[in-house]
Amino acid sequence: MSEEHRCGVVAIAGRPNVGKSTLLNRLLGAKIAIVTPKPQTTRDCILGILTGPGSQILFQDIPGIHQPPKPLNRRMMAVADAALADADVVLVMTDASKAAHCLQEDKLVLDRVRDAGKPTVLAINKIDLLDKPSLLPLMEAYGIQAGFDTIIPISAVTGDGLDELVAEVVKRLPVGPALYPEDELSDRSLRFLATEIVREKLTLNTRKEIPYSTAVTIDTFTEPEPPLAVTIEMTIHVERSSQKAIVIGRGGSMLKKIGTEARIDLEGLMERKVMLKLFVRVDEEWASSDAALRRLLDE
Numbered sequence: 677m678s679e680e681h682r683c684g685v686v687a688i689a690g691r692p693n694v695g696k697s698t699l700l701n702r703l704l705g706a707k708i709a710i711v712t713p714k715p716q717t718t719r720d721c722i723l724g725i726l727t728g729p730g731s732q733i734l735f736q737d738i739p740g741i742h743q744p745p746k747p748l749n750r751r752m753m754a755v756a757d758a759a760l761a762d763a764d765v766v767l768v769m770t771d772a773s774k775a776a777h778c779l780q781e782d783k784l785v786l787d788r789v790r791d792a793g794k795p796t797v798l799a800i801n802k803i804d805l806l807d808k809p810s811l812l813p814l815m816e817a818y819g820i821q822a823g824f825d826t827i828i829p830i831s832a833v834t835g836d837g838l839d840e841l842v843a844e845v846v847k848r849l850p851v852g853p854a855l856y857p858e859d860e861l862s863d864r865s866l867r868f869l870a871t872e873i874v875r876e877k878l879t880l881n882t883r884k885e886i887p888y889s890t891a892v893t894i895d896t897f898t899e900p901e902p903p904l905a906v907t908i909e910m911t912i913h914v915e916r917s918s919q920k921a922i923v924i925g926r927g928g929s930m931l932k933k934i935g936t937e938a939r940i941d942l943e944g945l946m947e948r949k950v951m952l953k954l955f956v957r958v959d960e961e962w963a964s965s966d967a968a969l970r971r972l973l974d975e
């Protein structure tokens with residue numbers, strides 16, 4: 677008897693910084709979600725489509741689950757809850773390198789996932805950073821105390837355990853036809869990805885509150901016939917003029933560095949020349965204003 681085709685939505689849920697976006701990129705073999713060493717990088721859901729021989733998995737990379745101090749964080753958590761409610765399966769992810777406090781730190785995530793009431797699989801990520809003897813007690817703790825019956829140790833960086841993870845996820849998907857063409861990787865536009873790439877470079881190059889106080893929007897996006905360069909103008913919104921000075925840097929050096937790094941990535945992605953112009957604008961306390969959040973973050 678031939679196996680039936682399966683297709684469904686899998687939400688990747690976990691604390692900030694556990695490696696959700698890294699996993700999505702690794703599974704798809706393409707960078708569709710930005711990754712940084714800082715928590716709260718992903719602000720909005722990003723759909724990654726993995727089409728296999730008998731299945732199509734629609735992975736939703738969702739913002740890391742955390743306590744919301746500001747309206748921006750509350751918005752991120754509303755996005756996460758909606759994704760959990762819409763998912764067929766929840767892939768919970770935790771960070772093995774934080775083994776000592778893992779379960780305790782995951783409480784918020786586990787409570788939210790339990791409330792969603794979906795079939796779940798647990799991936800213990802970053803096992804490349806863990807000494808082997810610590811793994812078994814960690815798996816036992818999640819099995820006994822958190823009630824997971826399927827726990828897969830993985831490394832999103834080395835690819836360890838990912839085939840098994842995908843197989844376990846597919847088993848739990850509903851039977852149904854593929855919903856997207858097999859060569860489609862994401863539902864996100866190039867415009868969105870361009871703003872995200874600038875935000876990634878900003879986050880990698882700045883410290884303290886700056887990554888959490890910046891948003892990036894597109895002003896113009898022009899794609900003339902090659903060999904002419906694609907021209908993209910974007911604005912980086914900051915909350916205060918002191919932050920504007922930091923993002924611009926001495927003699928414009930920081931903005932230039934961010935722009936160059938982003939342009940190189942965009943040229944790789946689009947496989948053609950890109951001209952990138954970045955502007956910085958103070959948008960007083962945008963991350964605390966619901967109206968500004970809608971204006972800046974809704975596509």
Ligand SMILES: Nc1nc2c(ncn2[C@@H]2O[C@H](COP(=O)(O)OP(=O)(O)OP(=O)(O)O)[C@@H](O)[C@H]2O)c(=O)[nH]1
Nearest residue numbers: 692693694695696697698713716717718740832833
């Ligand atoms: N060593 C190691 N590092 C990893 C692994 N997976 C992710 N990382 C690193 O962990 C950091 C966070 O990764 P992200 O993919 O941005 O994490 P995230 O869960 O999407 O974070 P948020 O978007 O903030 O919720 C980055 O520095 C990654 O390179 C892994 O398997 N091994």
Ligand SMILES: [Mg+2]
Nearest residue numbers: 696697717718
């Ligand atoms: Mg992320």
